[in-house]
Amino acid sequence: MNGTYHIWTIGCQMNEADSRYLASQLEALGFAETPRAEHADIAVLNTCVVRQQPEDKAVSKLLSLGDTKKNKRRMIIALMGCMVGKREAEDLAARFPFVDVFMAPSQTDALIDYVLSRDEYSHLDRTQIELADYRLPAVNREKAITAFVPITLGCSHACSYCIIPYRRGPDRSRKPEEVLSEVRSLAGQGVKEVTLLGQIVDRYGFDLDSGINLAWLLKEVAKIDGILRVRFLTSHPSYIDEELIRAVAETKKLCPYFELPFQAGSDRILESMRRGYTNAEYRQVVSNIRKIIPDASINTDVIVGYPSETEDDFMETMKLYGELKLDLAHIAKYSPRPRTVSSKMPDDVSEEEKESRLNRFDELVAKVMGENNAPMLGTVVEVLAEEFQASKGRWRGRTPQNKLVFFEHEGDCLGQLVNVKLDWTGPFSMIGRAV
Ligand code: SF4
Incomplete structure (x- = not known):
């Protein structure tokens, strides 16, 4: 063993996947996982800034690691994930001078380069990582039944409120052979279910050869021995097509489950959010899915308290969810994020009102899901x-x-x-x- 590492992860499944890649790279170099960041030789915080709260958590964790490092000078601290964008790195370096490495999402090489450049680790060799070939980290190896596999990175959609395109860059697809070899490797290590990930997963393949799209990739993944189930998320209503729905319907291993955010029910708010569809178009997508897969489960994401959202607008959101009887809804209170279009609009729905809308929506979700599940x-x-x-x-x-x-x-x-x-x-x- 060459030392210990700890990775703290918050945020979306993409971050979980990035942390898994980094953990397996560090293990390939001979580092072992330790459960406490303060005890680690290499401590990594993999961050999320989609909302203020996870960002605040990461900052407080980072400051406490800074204190630890005062008495442990050789400790390496790395900050990765959506807190780190190209434009932010300089500011962050000034704010947190004790951080050794800043890594944008999905870019773990910067830490590996830094580790290899340090005198005490100069005996390590990068080829050890290449040989590891998507190994699961030890902590997952015994019991990893499910795994996340990113297939599209970044997002080019630029919804008005969303910081992700600024931090993860424009969307691009991973090569299919890379994805398939990763899933084969995971299956060989005992993984039974994979979830293919993308901010807009149904745009997979738009930048690759013709004929390569999500429907095609899902069917190829489903052919891999040992894999029992395949899921994919997050879908965008503008890109789900009949070919994809039919692939799910006709391929047994593909789960009849869609993550399909609608975010708001009012057309005025949807337009301001730049989501690219109307309330009626969203309903049409749900109806297309259910026509072909009647028992499909559809989860969604909702934002309450977006700038200028009135009670009537909010009631349209409630109505859309309640009438479509969707399944789980992830509900977020709007908070302005730096550089986004909506951050220039007045954040004019009071905190109290946001809280009330969130609670009312929560109650509706519990009621609808209770009714959806009762016949089972x-x-x-x-x-x-x-x-x-x-x-x-x-x-x-x-x-x-x-x-x-x-x-x-x-x-x-x-x-x-x-x-x-x-x-x-x-x-x-x-x-x-x-x-
Ligand atoms: S689709 Fe919109 S909300 Fe989703 S990651 Fe892209 S910009 Fe953000």
């Missing part, structure tokens, strides 16, 4: 067993529609598809037993 009581669903919860003596897994299920099963079923009869259903989870 007494039915048998197929669950991929992801983890045994020893303290509760039960297994945890998900249905193809991504519904969370806890169940009893005699003996080890980790990584297997288990038929579970549901004895209880709630809005956010279900309980049953293997049959």
Whole structure:
């Protein structure tokens, strides 16, 4: 062992995937994971700035690591993820002089170069990393049943409120052979379910040879031995087409599950957000999916309290969700992010009103999901067993529609598809037993 590392991760699944790549690179160089950042020789914070709160958390964590480093001068501290954009790196270096390396999202090489340049690690060799070939880090190896695999990086859409295009750059697709070899490697290490990731995952392939698109890639991934299920997220309503929906319908391993943010129900707000679709167009996409896949589950994202959002606008958001009876909604209170178009608009919905809208939407989601799930009581669903919860003596897994299920099963079923009869259903989870 050459030393220890710790990676703290917050934010989206893309960050989780980036942290996994970095962990496996560091392990290939002989570093071992340690559970506490203060004890690590290399401490990495993988950050998110989509909202103010995760950014504040990262800053407070970073300042505390700065204190640790005062008595541990050889410690390497790296900051990665969406806090680090090209234009921000200089400011950050001035604000946090104790940070050794700043890495933009998905760019882990800067840390590896820095480590190799340090005298105490000069005996290490970059070829060790090349040989590692998408190895899962040790902490995941024993029990990694599911894994995230990025397929498009960045985003070019520039929704008015979103900071991601400024931090992750324009969208570009990974080469299919690279994605397929990564999934093959994960399958060889015991992974049973992969989720292909992109900020707009359904734009996959737009910059590649003709015929290569998400529908094609999903079908290719589904052919890989050992992989039992394939998911993909996040879809943008403007790019979902019939070919993609049919691929999901016709390929057994592709889960009938869509992450399809609508963000707002009012056309005036959608236009100001520059989302690129109307309320009616969103409804049409949902109806197209359900026509071909009647049991599809559709999750969404919603922002409440966007600049100038009135009570009537908000009620249209409630109505859209309630009428379509979607599944889980991730609800965020609007907060202005630097350099975005909407940050120049007055943030004129009071904090109190944002909170009230968030709570009312939360209640609606619990009610609708409770109603969506209730008819499943007494039915048998197929669950991929992801983890045994020893303290509760039960297994945890998900249905193809991504519904969370806890169940009893005699003996080890980790990584297997288990038929579970549901004895209880709630809005956010279900309980049953293997049959
Ligand atoms: S589609 Fe819009 S919200 Fe999503 S990452 Fe791109 S700019 Fe941000």
